[in-house]
Amino acid sequence: QVQLKESGPGLVQPSQTLSLTCTVSGFSLTSYNVHWVRQPPGKGLEWMGRMRYNGDTSYNSALKSRLSISRDTSKNQVFLKMNSLQTDDTGTYYCTRDRGPGITNLDYWGQGVMVTVSS
C-alpha cells in the first residue's frame, strides 16, 4: 500500500540547516510528484515545494532562497534541506504526493515530523 514517512531531527538550532527525509513505498518516484508541506503550531498549511517525477523541482517563492529538494530513486527517498533556520520555521513538516498534470490533488500524506528551532 502507499506510504510516505518523514524522518529527521526534532530539534535544530537557529541559523542551522534542517535536513529531512521522506521515504516512500507502494509507488515509484519516477511516476509521482512528491511535495513538502509544513504547518506551524496552531496555524495553517504552507506548500513548500515539490520534486517532480522527472527530477525537476519547484519552490515556494518565499522559501526559494533557503530551500533545496532532491531525491534518491534507488532508495525511494526525497530529501528536504532548508538553511538559515529561525524560530518561525518551527512546525510539523509533511511529505505528500500527486500524480502530476491533470491529477494534482494530494492524495496520500505522511504522518509528519515535528521540528523545533531553538537554542
Add this chain to the structure above:
Amino acid sequence: NIVLTQSPATLSVTPGESVSLSCRASQSISTSIHWYQQKSNESPRLLIKYASQSISGIPSRFSGSGSGTDFTLSINRVESEDFSIYYCQQSYSSLYTFGAGTKLELK
C-alpha cells in the same frame, strides 16, 4: 501567487445541521481546487478533488461545487466526527497554495 481566502474562519454548529464553507481565489482557477480535512494531531485527508469530484471512502454527506473564483464545500447533516479544520488548496498554478482554513466547531 494565487491567494485563497476561506470564510468563515470558524463555524459553530450543532450535529445534524447542514453547512457551507467558502473558498475564494484571487484569480480564476477553473476547477483546480481541492478540499482537505484535518483533525487534531492528524495529517490532512483529501475530501474532494477538482471542486466537485468525490473521493473513494469519503462519506457522501461531503460535496463540493464552484468554478472560476468561488468554491463551496458542503456538509449535509454534520456528524460529531466532522468537527475539525477544513482547507482548500489550488493547483491551477504550479506553485500550490492553501487557504487559511475554516474550523468547524461544536456549538
